[in-house]
Amino acid sequence: xxxxxxxxxxxxxxxxxxxxxxxxxxxxxxxxxxxxxxxxxxxxxxxxxxxxxxxxxxxxxxxxxxxxxxxxxxxxxxxxxxxxxxxxxxxxxxxxxxxxxxxxxxxxxxxxxxxxxxxxxxxxxxxxxxxxxxxxxxxxxxxxxxxxxxxxxxxxxxxxxxxxxxxxxxxxxxxxxxxxxxxxxxxxxxxxxxxxxxxxxxxxxxxxxxxxxxxxxxxxxxxxxxxxxxxxxxxxxxxxxxxxxxxxxxxxxxxxxxxxxxxxxx
Amino acid sequence: xxxxxxxxxxxxxxxxxxxxxxxxxxxxxxxxxxxxxxxxxxxxxxxxxxxxxxxxxxxxxxxxxxxxxxxxxxxxxxxxxxxxxxxxxxxxxxxxxxxxxxxxxxxxxxxxxxxxxxxxxxxxxxxxxxxxxxxxxxxxxxxxxxxxxxxxxxxxxxxxxxxxxxxxxxxxxxxxxxxxxxxxxxxxxxxxxxxxxxxxxxxxxxxxxxxxxxxxxxxxxxxxxxxxxxxxxxxxxxxxxxxxxxxxxxxxxxxxxxxxxxxxxxxxxxxxxxxxxxxxxxxxxxxxxxxxxxxxxxxxxxxxxxxxxxxxxxxxxxxxxxxxxxxxxxxxxxxxxxxxxxxxxxxxxxxxxxxxxxxxxxxxxx
Amino acid sequence: xxxxxxxxxxxxxxxxxxxxxxxxxxxxxxxxxxxxxxxxxxxxxxxxxxxxxxxxxxxxxxxxxxxxxxxxxxxxxxxxxxxxxxxxxxxxxxxxxxxxxxxxxxxxxxxxxxxxxxxxxxxxxxxxxxxxxxxxxxxxxxxxxxxxxxxxxxxxxxxxxxxxxxxxxxxxxxxxxxxxxxxxxxxxxxxxxxxxxxxxxxxxxxxxxxxxxxxxxxxxxxxxxxxxxxxxxxxxxxxxxxxxxxxxxxxxxxxxxxxxxxxxxxxxxxxxxxxxxxxxxxxxxxxxxxxxxxxxxxxxxxxxxx
Ligand SMILES: Nc1ncnc2c1ncn2[C@@H]1O[C@H](COP(=O)(O)OP(=O)(O)OP(=O)(O)O)[C@@H](O)[C@H]1O
Ligand SMILES: [Mg+2]
Numbered sequence: 007x008x009x010x011x012x013x014x015x016x017x018x019x020x021x022x023x024x025x026x027x028x029x030x031x032x033x034x035x036x037x038x039x040x041x042x043x044x045x046x047x048x049x050x051x052x053x054x055x056x057x058x059x060x061x062x063x064x065x066x067x068x069x070x071x072x073x074x075x076x077x078x079x080x081x082x083x084x085x086x087x088x089x090x091x092x093x094x095x096x097x098x099x100x101x102x103x104x105x106x107x108x109x110x111x112x113x114x115x116x117x118x119x120x121x122x123x124x125x126x127x128x129x130x131x132x133x134x135x136x137x138x139x140x141x142x143x144x145x146x147x148x149x150x151x152x153x154x155x156x157x158x159x160x161x162x163x164x165x166x167x168x169x170x171x172x173x174x175x176x177x178x179x180x181x182x183x184x185x186x187x188x189x190x191x192x193x194x195x196x197x198x199x200x201x202x203x204x205x206x207x208x209x210x211x212x213x214x215x216x217x218x219x220x221x222x223x224x225x226x227x228x229x230x231x232x233x234x235x236x237x238x239x240x241x242x243x244x245x246x247x248x249x250x251x252x253x254x255x256x257x258x259x260x261x262x263x264x265x266x267x268x269x270x271x272x
Numbered sequence: 273x274x275x276x277x278x279x280x281x282x283x284x285x286x287x288x289x290x291x292x293x294x295x296x297x298x299x300x301x302x303x304x305x306x307x308x309x310x311x312x313x314x315x316x317x318x319x320x321x322x323x324x325x326x327x328x329x330x331x332x333x334x335x336x337x338x339x340x341x342x343x344x345x346x347x348x349x350x351x352x353x354x355x356x357x358x359x360x361x362x363x364x365x366x367x368x369x370x371x372x373x374x375x376x377x378x379x380x381x382x383x384x385x386x387x388x389x390x391x392x393x394x395x396x397x398x399x400x401x402x403x404x405x406x407x408x409x410x411x412x413x414x415x416x417x418x419x420x421x422x423x424x425x426x427x428x429x430x431x432x433x434x435x436x437x438x439x440x441x442x443x444x445x446x447x448x449x450x451x452x453x454x455x456x457x458x459x460x461x462x463x464x465x466x467x468x469x470x471x472x473x474x475x476x477x478x479x480x481x482x483x484x485x486x487x488x489x490x491x492x493x494x495x496x497x498x499x500x501x502x503x504x505x506x507x508x509x510x511x512x513x514x515x516x517x518x519x520x521x522x523x524x525x526x527x528x529x530x531x532x533x534x535x536x537x538x539x540x541x542x543x544x545x546x547x548x549x550x551x552x553x554x555x556x557x558x559x560x561x562x563x564x565x566x567x568x569x570x571x572x573x574x575x576x577x578x579x580x581x582x583x584x585x586x587x588x589x590x591x592x593x594x595x596x597x598x599x600x601x602x603x604x605x606x607x608x609x610x611x612x613x614x615x616x617x618x619x620x621x622x623x624x625x626x627x628x629x630x631x632x633x634x635x636x637x638x
Numbered sequence: 639x640x641x642x643x644x645x646x647x648x649x650x651x652x653x654x655x656x657x658x659x660x661x662x663x664x665x666x667x668x669x670x671x672x673x674x675x676x677x678x679x680x681x682x683x684x685x686x687x688x689x690x691x692x693x694x695x696x697x698x699x700x701x702x703x704x705x706x707x708x709x710x711x712x713x714x715x716x717x718x719x720x721x722x723x724x725x726x727x728x729x730x731x732x733x734x735x736x737x738x739x740x741x742x743x744x745x746x747x748x749x750x751x752x753x754x755x756x757x758x759x760x761x762x763x764x765x766x767x768x769x770x771x772x773x774x775x776x777x778x779x780x781x782x783x784x785x786x787x788x789x790x791x792x793x794x795x796x797x798x799x800x801x802x803x804x805x806x807x808x809x810x811x812x813x814x815x816x817x818x819x820x821x822x823x824x825x826x827x828x829x830x831x832x833x834x835x836x837x838x839x840x841x842x843x844x845x846x847x848x849x850x851x852x853x854x855x856x857x858x859x860x861x862x863x864x865x866x867x868x869x870x871x872x873x874x875x876x877x878x879x880x881x882x883x884x885x886x887x888x889x890x891x892x893x894x895x896x897x898x899x900x901x902x903x904x905x906x907x908x909x910x911x912x913x914x915x916x917x918x919x920x921x922x923x924x925x926x927x928x929x930x931x932x933x934x935x936x937x938x939x940x941x942x943x944x
Contacts, residue, residue, distance in 0.1 A: 014753040023750035033780035089664040096660035120881025127675035153671035177364035181378030
């Protein structure tokens with residue numbers, strides 16, 4: 007029997023899409039699967055074991071790097087989200103004014119330039135400052151992360167603001183809310199999901215960063231990704247798989263929350 | 273001492289854009305709205321009704337002119353300081369609050385004590401018959417219910433003036449009729465001045481104490497519904513409100529408030545003349561369709577005019593007839609009430625006569 | 639009269655001042671930790687390399703000359719730097735190939751997602767979003783695990799006796815291409831999906847009504863309508879691919895360099911910061927040109943529909 011004609015169908019597209027999803031998840035699945043391998047080789051699966059996870063948890067370098075990653079990501083994401091929220095309020099829902107385009111360009115600039123270029127620029131700049139001030143703490147990494155997190159935090163917040171019904175604030179003003187009260191009781195609660203989404207994006211982006219961190223970090227300031235990069239370049243043990251699996255799990259959790267928050271319309 | 277007007281608009285203009293794009297949405301308009309009246313702004317789309325309302329609410333500032341509330345100039349006062357509330361066309365209910373929280377919002381912002389707010393919210397819920405849904409989110413109630421909540425929210429702070437921008441336009445016909453009655457009841461019960469915007473003339477005529485007809489940023493006529501309908505000030509008002517026939521003619525004699533007008537199509541007819549009207553040259557006479565009837569063309573004594581019946585439209589309560597008059601140009605509309613089980617007396621293509629009711633015609637001010 | 643008009647003007651300028659104040663923190667952070675340092679890179683590209691890295695404050699055009707030329711150590715003549723030129727060419731070719739490959743796979747995938755029923759569409763979209771936000775390093779590592787000599791493919795083939803010694807797949811251009819296509823695929827699918835989601839299928843119906851075959855409908859109706867998505871996706875893949883550092887350094891090894899690795903080299907073993915700076919700016923310029931093409935394309939699209 008002939009298949010009913012569907013205007014949406016294109017021959018072969020479904021097959022390609024399926025292959026695509028398969029190809030996207032197969033390497034990740036292999037990676038996760040072998041993190042539970044009792045043996046060392048990818049050629050043979052020698053039974054399930056948590057041995058590599060245990061090894062990772064005993065590795066002081068991994069623990070230090072993880073804590074550092076989380077510290078940097080938390081601070082950078084919080085600062086970036088606050089700055090991005092303020093910037094979004096300043097750049098939406100207005101007639102164009104002088105400097106508005108400049109602001110857009112500035113805020114999105116970290117997205118436009120290849121990461122390696124920014125990394126090199128920061129390497130040069132911070133090397134100077136380190137010499138001048140003698141300070142070589144985490145501040146440099148936090149500043150760099152905050153800067154490239156801002157455009158990511160800005161995106162969902164701005165989108166949310168632009169979709170917000172302006173008459174709601176008018177209604178609040180009509181009902182005796184001062185501008186501050188209108189912001190606090192109407193704008194902010196409605197903006198909240200956007201701010202949360204922006205924070206999570208910024209957090210994940212900071213957590214994932216390799217290139218800029220690799221160039222900016224001082225000795226002994228490895229984050230988890232730069233530690234992993236160093237290891238992968240030297241010797242690969244299934245411990246890497248275990249660490250990757252845990253990292254993936256964290257990312258999936260954050261992304262899931264982001265997805266739910268961002269999809270939900272009030 | 274004469275009572276102060278609730279709202280007084282004095283020579284107010286609102287100009288959008290600059291230079292060659294400048295556009296007066298409200299154009300040097302003056303109008304007074306009395307205490308406790310149901311005042312309606314009526315006019316076609318884009319004539320500036322919403323703009324005028326937003327000027328009163330404080331969402332726009334006038335380019336020039338004064339807006340007085342109970343004798344006080346409020347043109348530059350921000351909206352959150354004006355004792356005026358608005359029922360928005362889209363309702364603008366806060367989606368993150370419950371029905372009760374929405375209604376209490378204004379009082380909360382005014383810093384009223386909690387107990388007073390609770391009592392007032394309860395009273396408002398009762399007033400709009402929404403007690404059962406107090407705890408619902410506003411996204412979980414129907415359009416008609418949202419409408420009531422919007423009303424209750426605007427009434428709760430007991431404003432001096434309530435502004436309503438086409439509040440019923442999103443409702444279906446039946447619900448709209450119910451809400452019209454409801455609105456009248458609320459206005460009578462609360463004694464608050466209502467300024468109501470609509471482009472539905474029937475709604476305006478049935479609900480208002482007084483109506484202002486607007487066109488292109490200007491107010492053309494203010495009056496009670498009967499005045500607006502029976503004595504339109506000019507051609508625009510006559511045309512916009514209800515259906516109207518226009519006949520051209522010359523005044524041959526004036527006798528008190530009644531003039532004899534010689535028309536080409538209907539011969540001499542007598543028509544009411546506006547007060548202090550100066551007769552000069554050609555005038556236009558207006559005649560509502562319900563003030564004419566069809567008659568057999570072979571009774572010249574009863575019929576002033578003859579013509580060919582071009583179109584018969586059945587409307588349930590009555591039937592509309594469109595007659596091409598003998599000059600071959602004018603299309604005259606008239607309306608007859610239907611009687612049960614009686615078919616139309618005339619059919620398309622028939623030659624008919626038209627009889628005009630005495631003194632129903634009216635001379636228009638030019 | 640002027641009083642009211644004056645208030646409006648004052649109100650407006652107060653609003654704009656407030657808006658500048660609000661955007662100040664974001665602008666400052668980005669200026670200090672992103673935009674500002676780029677200018678320093680420009681300055682450094684005209685200086686002389688220091689002996690142990692960094693620079694000496696002596697102006698010199700050598701950094702820029704070395705981008706494509708080589709100075710002979712003995713007679714001081716210049717010749718084309720074959721190594722650099724081939725890296726430039728490899729970078730551009732691999733990035734273009736990545737873009738085309740992801741487009742060929744991503745287009746049907748995005749179309750597939752966009753034509754799912756409302757409910758399942760969310761799920762498919764979610765499945766694309768997860769890799770989008772998971773660590774690029776880990777995804778590159780996942781590819782490495784599969785293609786390295788001790789990896790899954792070689793391991794399995796050895797085990798089943800298909801080969802006697804591992805096939806060298808790692809450290810080839812093919813490995814880089816596979817890896818980049820893999821990690822950048824979601825960047826292609828998401829913008830494509832965004833424009834396909836808005837596709838008005840009544841137009842497709844009209845096409846069929848006027849005797850177009852499914853392929854003609856695809857070519858004459860669907861592709862032209864989603865062109866903004868195609869352009870956006872291509873740019874989003876091309877730009878990071880051109881500046882890629884992590885993927886080629888893991889899968890390409892020390893020999894198959896791309897621009898990103900070449901730049902890094904100058905700040906590491908090469909100890910030639912001016913050259914590294916000049917290369918960075920060159921990379922940035924190529925990206926700018928690509929962005930300009932995008933903006934012009936997007937602009938003309940917008941005006942045609944508006
Ligand atoms: N912010 C603005 N900028 C420029 N022009 C405007 C603005 N607001 C309104 N106008 C113009 O002013 C005129 C009057 O608009 P207004 O909204 O008051 O009309 P309205 O009578 O309420 O019409 P409707 O019945 O369609 O709601 C319109 O021509 C409109 O285009
Ligand atoms: Mg309006």
